Amino acid sequence: MTIANGNGNGHGPAQRKHKVTVVGSGNWGTTVAKLVAESTREHPDVFEEDVQMWVYEEKVTIPKDSPHYDAAVGEEPQNLTSIINKYHENVKYLPKIALPSNVVANPSLQDAVKDATVLVFNFPHDFIHSILKQMKGHILPYARGISCIKGVTVDDDKIELICEHIGDTLGIYCGALSGANIASEIANEEWCETTIAYNTPPCDIRSTNGASNGNGTSNGNGEHKDSRGQISKTKLVPLPQEYPPLDHEEFHKLFSRPYFTVSMVSDVVGVSLGGALKNIVAIACGFVEGHGWNMTAKTAVMRRGMLEIIAFAREFFPETINEKTLWEESAGWGDMIVSCTAARNWRYSKMAVERGVSVQEIERTELNGQKLQGISTSREVSSFLRSKGLEEHYPLFKAVELILDQKIKVEEIPHLFRRQ
Secondary structure: OOOOOOOOOOOOOOOOOOOEEEOOOOOHHHHHHHHHHHHHHOOOOOOEEEEEEEEEOOOOOOOOOOOOOOOOOOOEEEEEHHHHHHOOOOOOOOOOOOOOOOOOEOOOOOHHHOOOEHHHHHHHHHHHHHHHHHHHHOOOOOOEEEEEEOOOEEOEEEEEEEHHHHHHHHHEEEEEEEEEOHHHHHHOOOOEEEEEEOOOOOHOOOOOOOOOOOOOOOOOOOOOOOOOOOOOOOOOOOOOOOOOOHHHHHHHHHHOOEEEEEEEEEHHHHHHHHHHHHHHHHHHHHHHOOOOHHHHHHHHHHHHHHHHHHHHHHHHHOOOOOOHHHHOOHHHHHHHHHHHOOHHHHHHHHHHHHHHHHHHHHHHHHOOOOOHHHHHHEEEEEEHHHHOOHHHHHHHHHHHHHHHOOOOOOOHHHHHOOOO
Protein backbone atom coordinates (compact mmCIF):
# COMPACT_ATOMS: atom_id res chain seq x y z
CA MET A 1 0.00 0.00 0.00
CA THR A 2 1.26 3.49 -0.83
CA ILE A 3 1.34 5.68 2.24
CA ALA A 4 0.87 9.43 1.93
CA ASN A 5 3.98 11.45 2.58
CA GLY A 6 3.77 14.82 4.27
CA ASN A 7 3.87 16.96 1.12
CA GLY A 8 1.30 15.08 -0.97
CA ASN A 9 3.74 14.40 -3.83
CA GLY A 10 4.07 10.63 -3.48
CA HIS A 11 3.60 8.25 -6.37
CA GLY A 12 1.88 4.92 -6.78
CA PRO A 13 -1.50 3.70 -8.02
CA ALA A 14 -4.65 4.57 -6.11
CA GLN A 15 -5.91 1.56 -4.20
CA ARG A 16 -8.99 3.00 -2.52
CA LYS A 17 -12.12 4.63 -3.88
CA HIS A 18 -13.85 7.81 -2.77
CA LYS A 19 -17.02 7.40 -0.74
CA VAL A 20 -19.62 10.12 -1.37
CA THR A 21 -22.21 11.34 1.13
CA VAL A 22 -24.91 13.93 0.43
CA VAL A 23 -25.82 15.80 3.63
CA GLY A 24 -29.44 16.81 3.10
CA SER A 25 -32.50 15.43 1.34
CA GLY A 26 -34.85 18.24 0.34
CA ASN A 27 -35.80 18.58 -3.33
CA TRP A 28 -32.37 19.98 -4.30
CA GLY A 29 -30.45 17.62 -2.02
CA THR A 30 -32.29 14.59 -3.39
CA THR A 31 -31.74 15.80 -6.94
CA VAL A 32 -28.01 16.13 -6.35
CA ALA A 33 -27.94 12.66 -4.76
CA LYS A 34 -29.60 11.30 -7.91
CA LEU A 35 -27.08 12.77 -10.31
CA VAL A 36 -23.95 11.93 -8.28
CA ALA A 37 -25.20 8.37 -7.74
CA GLU A 38 -25.53 7.99 -11.49
CA SER A 39 -21.94 9.20 -11.82
CA THR A 40 -20.48 6.94 -9.14
CA ARG A 41 -21.87 3.97 -11.08
CA GLU A 42 -20.22 5.23 -14.26
CA HIS A 43 -16.82 5.73 -12.62
CA PRO A 44 -16.20 2.66 -10.44
CA ASP A 45 -12.45 3.21 -10.72
CA VAL A 46 -12.76 6.46 -8.70
CA PHE A 47 -15.89 6.18 -6.54
CA GLU A 48 -17.66 3.61 -4.40
CA GLU A 49 -21.02 2.91 -6.01
CA ASP A 50 -23.32 3.55 -3.05
CA VAL A 51 -24.06 7.18 -2.18
CA GLN A 52 -25.21 7.85 1.36
CA MET A 53 -27.92 10.53 1.68
CA TRP A 54 -28.58 11.84 5.16
CA VAL A 55 -32.33 12.24 5.69
CA TYR A 56 -33.87 14.08 8.60
CA GLU A 57 -36.26 11.36 9.70
CA GLU A 58 -39.95 12.13 9.66
CA LYS A 59 -43.22 10.27 9.30
CA VAL A 60 -44.85 10.41 5.87
CA THR A 61 -48.16 9.13 4.57
CA ILE A 62 -48.12 7.75 1.03
CA PRO A 63 -51.16 9.13 -0.85
CA LYS A 64 -53.61 6.77 -2.50
CA ASP A 65 -52.77 8.02 -5.99
CA SER A 66 -49.11 7.04 -5.55
CA PRO A 67 -47.91 3.87 -7.31
CA HIS A 68 -46.29 3.00 -3.96
CA TYR A 69 -49.53 3.06 -2.01
CA ASP A 70 -50.00 -0.18 -0.10
CA ALA A 71 -53.57 -0.91 0.95
CA ALA A 72 -52.29 -3.15 3.73
CA VAL A 73 -50.53 -0.16 5.26
CA GLY A 74 -53.18 2.36 4.26
CA GLU A 75 -52.67 5.89 5.53
CA GLU A 76 -50.50 4.90 8.44
CA PRO A 77 -47.42 7.16 8.57
CA GLN A 78 -44.11 5.53 7.66
CA ASN A 79 -40.49 6.57 8.07
CA LEU A 80 -39.33 8.63 5.10
CA THR A 81 -35.98 6.79 4.97
CA SER A 82 -37.73 3.43 4.75
CA ILE A 83 -39.91 4.68 1.89
CA ILE A 84 -36.89 6.01 -0.02
CA ASN A 85 -34.89 2.80 0.38
CA LYS A 86 -37.84 0.56 -0.48
CA TYR A 87 -39.34 2.48 -3.40
CA HIS A 88 -36.35 4.60 -4.49
CA GLU A 89 -38.36 7.79 -4.41
CA ASN A 90 -38.46 10.74 -2.02
CA VAL A 91 -42.23 10.92 -1.99
CA LYS A 92 -42.31 14.11 0.11
CA TYR A 93 -39.62 16.36 -1.36
CA LEU A 94 -39.08 14.95 -4.86
CA PRO A 95 -42.20 12.97 -5.77
CA LYS A 96 -42.52 10.99 -9.01
CA ILE A 97 -38.76 10.98 -9.63
CA ALA A 98 -37.07 7.58 -9.66
CA LEU A 99 -33.82 7.53 -7.73
CA PRO A 100 -30.94 5.18 -8.53
CA SER A 101 -30.96 2.16 -6.27
CA ASN A 102 -27.48 3.09 -5.03
CA VAL A 103 -28.85 6.15 -3.22
CA VAL A 104 -29.03 4.95 0.38
CA ALA A 105 -31.18 7.04 2.73
CA ASN A 106 -29.71 7.15 6.23
CA PRO A 107 -31.45 8.76 9.23
CA SER A 108 -28.19 8.88 11.22
CA LEU A 109 -26.09 11.90 10.29
CA GLN A 110 -22.96 10.59 11.99
CA ASP A 111 -23.26 7.18 10.37
CA ALA A 112 -23.93 8.68 6.93
CA VAL A 113 -20.79 10.85 6.96
CA LYS A 114 -18.53 8.20 8.51
CA ASP A 115 -15.66 7.22 6.19
CA ALA A 116 -16.82 9.59 3.41
CA THR A 117 -14.00 11.33 1.55
CA VAL A 118 -16.44 13.55 -0.41
CA LEU A 119 -19.17 15.42 1.47
CA VAL A 120 -21.82 17.26 -0.53
CA PHE A 121 -23.69 19.77 1.64
CA ASN A 122 -27.27 20.55 0.67
CA PHE A 123 -29.71 21.78 3.33
CA PRO A 124 -31.28 25.13 4.35
CA HIS A 125 -28.51 27.30 5.71
CA ASP A 126 -30.63 28.15 8.76
CA PHE A 127 -29.62 24.74 10.15
CA ILE A 128 -25.92 24.93 9.35
CA HIS A 129 -24.69 25.45 12.91
CA SER A 130 -26.57 22.52 14.43
CA ILE A 131 -25.74 20.12 11.60
CA LEU A 132 -22.02 20.96 11.54
CA LYS A 133 -21.90 20.62 15.33
CA GLN A 134 -23.25 17.08 15.04
CA MET A 135 -20.74 16.22 12.30
CA LYS A 136 -17.65 17.63 13.98
CA GLY A 137 -15.30 14.88 15.09
CA HIS A 138 -17.18 12.21 13.14
CA ILE A 139 -15.71 12.72 9.66
CA LEU A 140 -12.41 11.73 8.09
CA PRO A 141 -9.80 14.44 8.75
CA TYR A 142 -8.88 14.46 5.06
CA ALA A 143 -12.45 14.60 3.72
CA ARG A 144 -13.20 17.27 1.11
CA GLY A 145 -16.50 19.06 0.56
CA ILE A 146 -18.68 20.78 -2.00
CA SER A 147 -21.35 23.15 -0.70
CA CYS A 148 -24.54 23.46 -2.72
CA ILE A 149 -25.95 25.82 -0.07
CA LYS A 150 -26.49 29.31 -1.42
CA GLY A 151 -25.97 31.80 1.35
CA VAL A 152 -23.56 33.52 3.67
CA THR A 153 -23.11 33.34 7.42
CA VAL A 154 -22.83 36.40 9.65
CA ASP A 155 -21.41 36.10 13.14
CA ASP A 156 -19.81 38.65 15.46
CA ASP A 157 -19.72 41.40 12.85
CA LYS A 158 -18.07 39.09 10.32
CA ILE A 159 -19.31 37.69 7.04
CA GLU A 160 -18.19 34.32 5.71
CA LEU A 161 -18.83 32.28 2.60
CA ILE A 162 -20.82 29.20 3.58
CA CYS A 163 -18.31 26.86 1.96
CA GLU A 164 -15.51 28.45 3.95
CA HIS A 165 -17.55 28.39 7.17
CA ILE A 166 -18.13 24.66 6.62
CA GLY A 167 -14.44 24.07 5.97
CA ASP A 168 -13.25 26.05 8.98
CA THR A 169 -15.79 24.44 11.31
CA LEU A 170 -15.00 20.87 10.25
CA GLY A 171 -11.28 21.36 9.59
CA ILE A 172 -11.49 20.41 5.90
CA TYR A 173 -11.42 22.16 2.53
CA CYS A 174 -14.81 22.85 0.92
CA GLY A 175 -15.58 24.21 -2.54
CA ALA A 176 -18.90 25.57 -3.83
CA LEU A 177 -21.50 24.70 -6.48
CA SER A 178 -23.94 27.26 -7.83
CA GLY A 179 -25.66 27.95 -11.11
CA ALA A 180 -28.86 28.51 -13.03
CA ASN A 181 -30.38 25.39 -11.55
CA ILE A 182 -33.98 24.47 -10.73
CA ALA A 183 -34.16 21.17 -8.86
CA SER A 184 -37.38 19.89 -10.44
CA GLU A 185 -36.08 20.47 -13.97
CA ILE A 186 -32.75 18.77 -13.27
CA ALA A 187 -34.53 15.86 -11.58
CA ASN A 188 -36.56 15.45 -14.78
CA GLU A 189 -33.26 15.52 -16.70
CA GLU A 190 -33.97 18.77 -18.50
CA TRP A 191 -30.60 20.14 -19.59
CA CYS A 192 -28.92 22.98 -17.74
CA GLU A 193 -25.44 24.06 -16.63
CA THR A 194 -23.76 24.84 -13.33
CA THR A 195 -20.46 26.14 -11.93
CA ILE A 196 -18.25 24.44 -9.36
CA ALA A 197 -15.48 26.42 -7.66
CA TYR A 198 -12.72 24.27 -6.19
CA ASN A 199 -9.05 24.94 -5.47
CA THR A 200 -6.99 21.82 -4.99
CA PRO A 201 -5.34 22.45 -1.61
CA PRO A 202 -1.54 22.57 -1.88
CA CYS A 203 -1.21 19.52 0.37
CA ASP A 204 -3.27 17.52 -2.16
CA ILE A 205 -1.36 18.57 -5.24
CA ARG A 206 0.39 15.70 -7.00
CA SER A 207 2.46 15.51 -10.11
CA THR A 208 -0.61 14.15 -11.88
CA ASN A 209 -2.98 16.99 -11.09
CA GLY A 210 -0.84 20.12 -11.33
CA ALA A 211 -1.28 23.31 -9.36
CA SER A 212 -4.35 25.26 -8.36
CA ASN A 213 -4.95 28.82 -9.48
CA GLY A 214 -7.08 31.75 -8.31
CA ASN A 215 -8.29 32.58 -4.85
CA GLY A 216 -7.55 30.17 -2.06
CA THR A 217 -4.20 29.07 -3.53
CA SER A 218 -0.86 28.38 -1.93
CA ASN A 219 1.34 31.23 -0.73
CA GLY A 220 4.42 29.49 -2.13
CA ASN A 221 5.16 27.68 1.12
CA GLY A 222 2.49 25.02 0.79
CA GLU A 223 -0.01 26.83 3.01
CA HIS A 224 -3.54 27.29 1.79
CA LYS A 225 -4.94 30.82 1.48
CA ASP A 226 -8.50 31.76 2.28
CA SER A 227 -11.02 33.87 0.36
CA ARG A 228 -9.47 37.08 1.68
CA GLY A 229 -6.00 36.13 0.51
CA GLN A 230 -4.74 35.32 4.01
CA ILE A 231 -3.13 32.10 5.20
CA SER A 232 -6.04 29.88 6.20
CA LYS A 233 -6.48 29.15 9.88
CA THR A 234 -7.53 25.62 8.94
CA LYS A 235 -4.55 23.28 8.77
CA LEU A 236 -5.50 20.58 6.31
CA VAL A 237 -4.67 16.88 6.55
CA PRO A 238 -3.44 15.70 3.11
CA LEU A 239 -5.57 13.27 1.14
CA PRO A 240 -3.78 9.90 1.44
CA GLN A 241 -1.98 8.74 -1.67
CA GLU A 242 -3.94 5.49 -1.89
CA TYR A 243 -6.97 7.52 -2.98
CA PRO A 244 -7.33 9.01 -6.48
CA PRO A 245 -6.65 12.77 -6.51
CA LEU A 246 -9.52 15.17 -5.82
CA ASP A 247 -9.34 18.09 -8.20
CA HIS A 248 -11.26 19.60 -11.10
CA GLU A 249 -11.19 16.40 -13.11
CA GLU A 250 -12.60 14.21 -10.35
CA PHE A 251 -15.32 16.65 -9.33
CA HIS A 252 -16.29 17.09 -12.97
CA LYS A 253 -16.71 13.31 -13.21
CA LEU A 254 -18.82 13.24 -10.06
CA PHE A 255 -21.29 16.00 -10.95
CA SER A 256 -21.39 16.07 -14.75
CA ARG A 257 -24.31 14.33 -16.44
CA PRO A 258 -25.62 14.47 -20.03
CA TYR A 259 -28.34 16.82 -18.71
CA PHE A 260 -26.08 18.71 -16.26
CA THR A 261 -23.12 20.54 -17.79
CA VAL A 262 -20.42 21.45 -15.27
CA SER A 263 -17.91 24.28 -15.57
CA MET A 264 -14.97 24.11 -13.14
CA VAL A 265 -13.41 27.35 -11.87
CA SER A 266 -11.21 28.50 -8.98
CA ASP A 267 -13.16 31.63 -7.96
CA VAL A 268 -14.87 30.46 -4.78
CA VAL A 269 -15.84 34.04 -3.89
CA GLY A 270 -17.62 34.77 -7.17
CA VAL A 271 -19.51 31.47 -7.20
CA SER A 272 -20.51 31.76 -3.54
CA LEU A 273 -21.60 35.41 -3.55
CA GLY A 274 -23.38 35.12 -6.89
CA GLY A 275 -25.35 32.15 -5.59
CA ALA A 276 -26.16 33.78 -2.26
CA LEU A 277 -26.95 37.40 -3.06
CA LYS A 278 -29.01 36.81 -6.20
CA ASN A 279 -31.70 35.34 -3.92
CA ILE A 280 -32.23 38.82 -2.48
CA VAL A 281 -32.58 40.21 -6.00
CA ALA A 282 -35.00 37.41 -6.91
CA ILE A 283 -37.28 38.39 -4.04
CA ALA A 284 -37.20 41.99 -5.28
CA CYS A 285 -38.18 40.82 -8.77
CA GLY A 286 -41.07 38.85 -7.31
CA PHE A 287 -42.25 41.96 -5.48
CA VAL A 288 -42.08 43.97 -8.71
CA GLU A 289 -44.01 41.47 -10.80
CA GLY A 290 -46.55 40.81 -8.05
CA HIS A 291 -47.23 44.54 -8.00
CA GLY A 292 -48.13 44.41 -11.70
CA TRP A 293 -44.91 45.60 -13.31
CA ASN A 294 -43.37 43.27 -15.86
CA MET A 295 -40.13 42.42 -17.65
CA THR A 296 -38.71 45.90 -18.14
CA ALA A 297 -39.07 46.62 -14.42
CA LYS A 298 -37.57 43.25 -13.50
CA THR A 299 -34.64 43.89 -15.84
CA ALA A 300 -33.94 47.17 -14.07
CA VAL A 301 -33.98 45.41 -10.70
CA MET A 302 -31.69 42.63 -11.99
CA ARG A 303 -29.20 45.15 -13.37
CA ARG A 304 -29.16 47.10 -10.13
CA GLY A 305 -28.91 43.87 -8.15
CA MET A 306 -25.86 42.67 -10.07
CA LEU A 307 -24.16 46.02 -9.50
CA GLU A 308 -24.75 45.66 -5.76
CA ILE A 309 -23.42 42.07 -5.78
CA ILE A 310 -20.24 43.20 -7.55
CA ALA A 311 -19.87 46.17 -5.18
CA PHE A 312 -20.29 43.83 -2.20
CA ALA A 313 -17.62 41.45 -3.54
CA ARG A 314 -15.20 44.33 -4.18
CA GLU A 315 -15.83 45.77 -0.73
CA PHE A 316 -15.39 42.64 1.37
CA PHE A 317 -13.34 40.23 -0.77
CA PRO A 318 -11.16 42.56 -2.89
CA GLU A 319 -8.08 40.34 -2.72
CA THR A 320 -9.58 37.35 -4.49
CA ILE A 321 -12.79 38.18 -6.39
CA ASN A 322 -12.68 37.51 -10.11
CA GLU A 323 -15.52 39.59 -11.56
CA LYS A 324 -15.47 37.55 -14.78
CA THR A 325 -17.20 34.77 -12.83
CA LEU A 326 -20.26 36.96 -12.27
CA TRP A 327 -20.39 38.07 -15.90
CA GLU A 328 -19.46 34.82 -17.66
CA GLU A 329 -20.43 31.82 -15.52
CA SER A 330 -23.74 30.12 -14.82
CA ALA A 331 -23.18 31.03 -11.16
CA GLY A 332 -23.34 34.72 -12.14
CA TRP A 333 -25.75 36.17 -14.69
CA GLY A 334 -27.19 32.75 -15.55
CA ASP A 335 -28.28 32.12 -11.98
CA MET A 336 -29.52 35.69 -11.64
CA ILE A 337 -31.80 35.41 -14.69
CA VAL A 338 -33.35 32.05 -13.82
CA SER A 339 -33.77 32.99 -10.15
CA CYS A 340 -35.56 36.22 -11.04
CA THR A 341 -37.89 34.68 -13.62
CA ALA A 342 -38.60 31.07 -12.62
CA ALA A 343 -37.24 30.01 -9.21
CA ARG A 344 -39.07 29.92 -5.92
CA ASN A 345 -37.71 33.07 -4.20
CA TRP A 346 -39.21 35.00 -7.11
CA ARG A 347 -42.34 32.87 -7.33
CA TYR A 348 -43.34 33.07 -3.67
CA SER A 349 -42.50 36.74 -3.15
CA LYS A 350 -44.67 37.46 -6.22
CA MET A 351 -47.44 35.36 -4.69
CA ALA A 352 -47.19 37.26 -1.40
CA VAL A 353 -47.75 40.64 -3.07
CA GLU A 354 -50.60 39.28 -5.19
CA ARG A 355 -52.34 37.89 -2.10
CA GLY A 356 -51.57 40.87 0.11
CA VAL A 357 -49.77 38.80 2.78
CA SER A 358 -46.18 38.59 4.02
CA VAL A 359 -43.58 36.39 2.33
CA GLN A 360 -43.14 34.63 5.67
CA GLU A 361 -46.83 33.65 5.61
CA ILE A 362 -46.42 32.24 2.09
CA GLU A 363 -43.34 30.34 3.24
CA ARG A 364 -45.33 28.83 6.10
CA THR A 365 -48.34 27.78 4.02
CA GLU A 366 -46.84 26.84 0.65
CA LEU A 367 -43.37 25.36 1.12
CA ASN A 368 -44.09 22.04 2.81
CA GLY A 369 -41.70 22.76 5.67
CA GLN A 370 -38.87 24.11 3.51
CA LYS A 371 -37.40 27.61 3.67
CA LEU A 372 -36.82 30.48 1.26
CA GLN A 373 -33.11 31.15 1.40
CA GLY A 374 -33.62 34.71 0.19
CA ILE A 375 -35.35 35.70 3.45
CA SER A 376 -32.55 34.61 5.77
CA THR A 377 -29.85 35.87 3.39
CA SER A 378 -31.52 39.28 3.21
CA ARG A 379 -31.69 39.58 6.98
CA GLU A 380 -28.10 38.48 7.54
CA VAL A 381 -26.64 40.71 4.83
CA SER A 382 -28.63 43.75 5.95
CA SER A 383 -27.61 43.22 9.57
CA PHE A 384 -23.98 42.98 8.54
CA LEU A 385 -24.13 46.10 6.38
CA ARG A 386 -25.76 48.07 9.22
CA SER A 387 -22.98 47.03 11.56
CA LYS A 388 -20.48 48.44 9.06
CA GLY A 389 -22.45 51.65 8.47
CA LEU A 390 -22.80 50.76 4.80
CA GLU A 391 -26.50 49.95 4.47
CA GLU A 392 -27.20 53.08 2.41
CA HIS A 393 -24.62 51.97 -0.17
CA TYR A 394 -26.84 48.98 -1.05
CA PRO A 395 -30.33 50.46 -1.48
CA LEU A 396 -31.85 47.44 -3.22
CA PHE A 397 -30.68 45.05 -0.50
CA LYS A 398 -32.02 47.47 2.10
CA ALA A 399 -35.38 47.81 0.36
CA VAL A 400 -35.93 44.05 0.25
CA GLU A 401 -35.47 43.75 4.00
CA LEU A 402 -37.80 46.70 4.64
CA ILE A 403 -40.50 45.19 2.41
CA LEU A 404 -40.08 41.80 4.12
CA ASP A 405 -40.67 43.58 7.42
CA GLN A 406 -43.61 45.48 5.86
CA LYS A 407 -41.99 48.83 6.67
CA ILE A 408 -42.15 50.16 3.11
CA LYS A 409 -44.29 49.27 0.10
CA VAL A 410 -43.21 47.73 -3.19
CA GLU A 411 -44.13 50.85 -5.15
CA GLU A 412 -41.27 52.69 -3.43
CA ILE A 413 -38.64 50.59 -5.28
CA PRO A 414 -38.35 53.00 -8.28
CA HIS A 415 -37.11 55.71 -5.94
CA LEU A 416 -33.88 53.70 -5.62
CA PHE A 417 -33.01 54.55 -9.20
CA ARG A 418 -33.21 58.30 -8.83
CA ARG A 419 -29.75 59.83 -8.78
CA GLN A 420 -29.10 62.00 -5.77
